[in-house]
Amino acid sequence: MTIVLLFLAATAVALALWALLVAALSYATRSPAVRPGPATGELRPESPAVVDLITGNWRLCDEAASATLLDLAAKGAVEIEEIGPELSLVRVREPRGPLAPYEKLVYDHVRSLAVDGVVATGALAEGARSLGRWWKSFRRKVIDEARAQGLSRARWSKAQATLLTFTAAVPAGLAGLTVAFHADDDSRGGGIGAAVIAFALLSGLVGRLNGERGTAAGAAAAGYWLGVREHLAAGDAYAERPAAAVTIWGRHMAYAAALGLAGRAVAGLPVSVPADDRRAWSDYGGMWHVVDVRYPRRILRGRSPAAIALSGAVSGLFAGFWTWIVGIAVNAFGLWPEALVLPGGLLVGGTVAALPIAWAVADLAARAELEGQVVRLRRVRVSSDSDSSVKYIYWVALDDGRAREVVAYGADEATWQPLAEGDVVRARVSRRVGWVHEAEILRRSRHRDTATYDDTGEHTIDAPRDLGEAGPLGPGRGERPARAAVVPDRVAALLTPADLRRVLGVETGPAGVNPDGPVTPGWLATESCRFRGTGVRGGAEVTVDVYAASGRRGGYLMVLGHLLTRVQGRPVDGLGSGAMLYPGVIAARTGSGTFAVHVHSPAGPPPPGALVALARTAAERMEGRSPVA
Amino acid sequence: MIIVVAGVVALLVILFVLFAVTTYNGLVRRRGAADNAWAQIDVQLKRRHDLIPNLVETVKGYAAHERQTLEAVIAARHHAVAARGPQDQAAAENMLSGALKNLFALSEAYPDLKADRNFAALQDELATSENRIAYARQYYNDAVLTYNNGIQTVPANIVAGMSGFTPRPYFEAPGAERGPVQVRF
Numbered sequence: 001m002t003i004v005l006l007f008l009a010a011t012a013v014a015l016a017l018w019a020l021l022v023a024a025l026s027y028a029t030r031s032p033a034v035r036p037g038p039a040t041g042e043l044r045p046e047s048p049a050v051v052d053l054i055t056g057n058w059r060l061c062d063e064a065a066s067a068t069l070l071d072l073a074a075k076g077a078v079e080i081e082e083i084g085p086e087l088s089l090v091r092v093r094e095p096r097g098p099l100a101p102y103e104k105l106v107y108d109h110v111r112s113l114a115v116d117g118v119v120a121t122g123a124l125a126e127g128a129r130s131l132g133r134w135w136k137s138f139r140r141k142v143i144d145e146a147r148a149q150g151l152s153r154a155r156w157s158k159a160q161a162t163l164l165t166f167t168a169a170v171p172a173g174l175a176g177l178t179v180a181f182h183a184d185d186d187s188r189g190g191g192i193g194a195a196v197i198a199f200a201l202l203s204g205l206v207g208r209l210n211g212e213r214g215t216a217a218g219a220a221a222a223g224y225w226l227g228v229r230e231h232l233a234a235g236d237a238y239a240e241r242p243a244a245a246v247t248i249w250g251r252h253m254a255y256a257a258a259l260g261l262a263g264r265a266v267a268g269l270p271v272s273v274p275a276d277d278r279r280a281w282s283d284y285g286g287m288w289h290v291v292d293v294r295y296p297r298r299i300l301r302g303r304s305p306a307a308i309a310l311s312g313a314v315s316g317l318f319a320g321f322w323t324w325i326v327g328i329a330v331n332a333f334g335l336w337p338e339a340l341v342l343p344g345g346l347l348v349g350g351t352v353a354a355l356p357i358a359w360a361v362a363d364l365a366a367r368a369e370l371e372g373q374v375v376r377l378r379r380v381r382v383s384s385d386s387d388s389s390v391k392y393i394y395w396v397a398l399d400d401g402r403a404r405e406v407v408a409y410g411a412d413e414a415t416w417q418p419l420a421e422g423d424v425v426r427a428r429v430s431r432r433v434g435w436v437h438e439a440e441i442l443r444r445s446r447h448r449d450t451a452t453y454d455d456t457g458e459h460t461i462d463a464p465r466d467l468g469e470a471g472p473l474g475p476g477r478g479e480r481p482a483r484a485a486v487v488p489d490r491v492a493a494l495l496t497p498a499d500l501r502r503v504l505g506v507e508t509g510p511a512g513v514n515p516d517g518p519v520t521p522g523w524l525a526t527e528s529c530r531f532r533g534t535g536v537r538g539g540a541e542v543t544v545d546v547y548a549a550s551g552r553r554g555g556y557l558m559v560l561g562h563l564l565t566r567v568q569g570r571p572v573d574g575l576g577s578g579a580m581l582y583p584g585v586i587a588a589r590t591g592s593g594t595f596a597v598h599v600h601s602p603a604g605p606p607p608p609g610a611l612v613a614l615a616r617t618a619a620e621r622m623e624g625r626s627p628v629a
Numbered sequence: 630m631i632i633v634v635a636g637v638v639a640l641l642v643i644l645f646v647l648f649a650v651t652t653y654n655g656l657v658r659r660r661g662a663a664d665n666a667w668a669q670i671d672v673q674l675k676r677r678h679d680l681i682p683n684l685v686e687t688v689k690g691y692a693a694h695e696r697q698t699l700e701a702v703i704a705a706r707h708h709a710v711a712a713r714g715p716q717d718q719a720a721a722e723n724m725l726s727g728a729l730k731n732l733f734a735l736s737e738a739y740p741d742l743k744a745d746r747n748f749a750a751l752q753d754e755l756a757t758s759e760n761r762i763a764y765a766r767q768y769y770n771d772a773v774l775t776y777n778n779g780i781q782t783v784p785a786n787i788v789a790g791m792s793g794f795t796p797r798p799y800f801e802a803p804g805a806e807r808g809p810v811q812v813r814f
Contacts, residue, residue: 116760
């Protein structure tokens with residue numbers, strides 16, 4: 001017993017010390033204090049979503065997605081028009097420049113919903129996306145950009161995370177030993193389980209605490225934007241303006257939304273909020289319109305006719321029995337004639353049973369075939385038995401285009417399961433009892449094939465539709481360095497037309513100016529050049545962009561591949577001091593700097609081997625080990 | 630006894646007045662919503678009307694001798710601008726849409742006209758206007774449906790009848806109301 005107490009005390013001490021370490025590291029890695037700058041109306045290059053992150057204590061708020069949509073409207077990628085107080089439209093246009101990954105996420109969502117290029121603002125919450133995954137993807141992309149701009153970083157460095165994880169093993173191990181010594185000889189193995197669980201819990205805690213924190217540059221930027229906030233807040237000019245006001249107010253409106261000053265506009269653009277159960281937007285008939293959905297009480301509606309008749313019979317039996325019992329009791333006191341005890345029970349029971357049974361029977365004459373669009377599919381958990389089996393009720397709301405208010409129908413699981421919101425179906429329904437007997441899908445919802453946003457892990461991000469056409473991070477946001485009029489010698493020397501012909505089979509001219517300019521923030525001092533040529537694969541045009549950066553921050557160029565392709569890169573061994581490969585892009589770090597090569601073509605990206613071969617050549621040139629051919 | 634009866638009557642009167650006031654206010658709100666929705670249609674129609682003179686001038690530059698078609702568009706626009714009320718307006722706008730379709734059909738016979746950037750931009754702008762009008766029309770018709778249901782259902786129809794609320798006409802779309810919207814000329 002003494003040894004158990006000793007281990008218990010040691011566990012407590014180790015846990016306290018570990019908690020102290022966590023607290024000390026948390027304090028040491030806190031975000032720098034943000035001091036609001038002077039009020040100003042001048043906008044800086046950071047996008048509204050990044051501004052939302054850095055001014056929200058490095059936590060992304062819901063407004064960020066709406067602010068991004070407003071920013072897209074200000075930049076002409078979409079138009080927001082007000083038709084009436086409760087109806088505004090987002091009209092999809094071709095973006096004038098490349099979009100940042102999170103902007104593209106929002107743009108693609110809007111485009112996926114558009115009918116004839118138009119979607120009602122209220123319908124932005126519709127669609128088959130998994131909102132949780134979508135939001136994680138959006139957040140991840142915004143954080144990536146903030147990190148690339150040097151405004152944000154993960155709380156723990158690798159060393160700190162490793163330290164915390166390893167030291168967590170000490171209290172976890174001691175906890176396991178405590179359990180092991182406390183247990184009987186036969187069950188000492190439980191100690192291992194306890195240690196594993198404790199370690200998992202503590203490691204999980206370390207992971208949970210590893211949020212974003214600001215850098216010094218981030219704090220300075222946040223202070224500046226708080227100054228902008230003060231300027232925009234003066235006069236409360238944005239709070240009551242609808243989203244369509246972005247046509248007049250431009251990007252200031254988007255920043256006002258990101259800074260929490262444009263409540264009405266944000267509420268009018270439900271990009272990142274779940275769809276309302278009772279207010280659905282339907283595009284049945286070709287135009288978006290609102291449909292109010294009612295879910296009836298399941299007394300005489302929402303169940304199959306047989307279930308209603310059965311429940312009526314049971315209710316009648318129950319009511320008749322208790323009326324009979326009460327009749328007997330009352331008769332015992334001489335207050336009710338004995339001859340009426342049984343008839344009374346039968347009358348009450350029969351009356352209670354007759355109504356639902358008659359209702360269910362009358363339904364036979366009210367069956368109909370209904371054609372319309374599924375606007376809401378809901379499953380509601382109703383009870384859980386002791387054996388953990390869960391029961392659900394299933395609702396299907398159909399818009400047949402005849403009314404703007406519909407009552408949801410009940411359905412069984414087999415009927416409900418194959419349906420999806422947006423499907424056009426022909427259903428055989430009981431109108432009176434509100435039950436779908438069967439439903440045939442006439443046209444599958446166009447939302448069924450939308451992206452699932454399975455990119456919620458660490459950079460496992462969905463691929464663009466055409467990897468070969470992945471666009472660079474747009475120049476639209478903020479000031480970019482002036483485009484170089486001449487090709488920088490250093491970057492032009494990394495690859496030559498001969499290299500491209502040898503590796504890619506592409507005939508190109510000499511390196512030219514990259515007209516898109518550096519796709520990275522100005523402080524990264526990136527140099528770039530472009531080769532244009534015709535490939536062997538179907539003669540498609542091939543463009544090769546080469547980027548190079550050096551200095552302390554040059555390593556940030558490694559994220560370029562992710563920014564351009566939005567897919568998870570994979571490391572390439574034996575290339576420089578670290579290299580990452582993406583579809584069409586390879587980035588590598590060497591002792592003399594960092595470079596990236598982006599090969600894009602409508603025919604798709606080149607094979608990984610070719611990219612690696614190009615990168616090896618470029619790495620050797622950068623390190624001066626190989627002369628220019 | 631008289632006091633009791635008088636009290637009951639007074640209570641009923643108060644309840645009726647309360648009902649009448651709340652119903653009246655509700656109907657006024659719905660009528661306001663319908664008026665507002667009509668104003669939105671008006672805005673969108675004016676936008677379309679304003680585009681047509683430019684379009685006609687552009688077409689004249691390439692197909693001046695197609696007088697009949699051009700004059701039909703001008704006349705249809707004149708009727709549409711002069712029309713008052715949803716029913717007249719709907720009829721005039723339908724006539725204008727038909728005339729515009731003929732005008733756009735002309736462009737097939739004049740490749741230079743079809744290639745004209747100004748003409749393409751106007752065509753695109755008119756298509757966008759059509760789409761806006763379609764949404765404004767739907768918005769108006771929904772508002773009218775709510776209003777008309779409000780004044781025709783029992784017991785609100787009693788208050789509506791006493792206070793002069795009359796049904797509003799719908800702004801009828803050309804062709805099938807519920808069919809997919811085609812906004813291309």
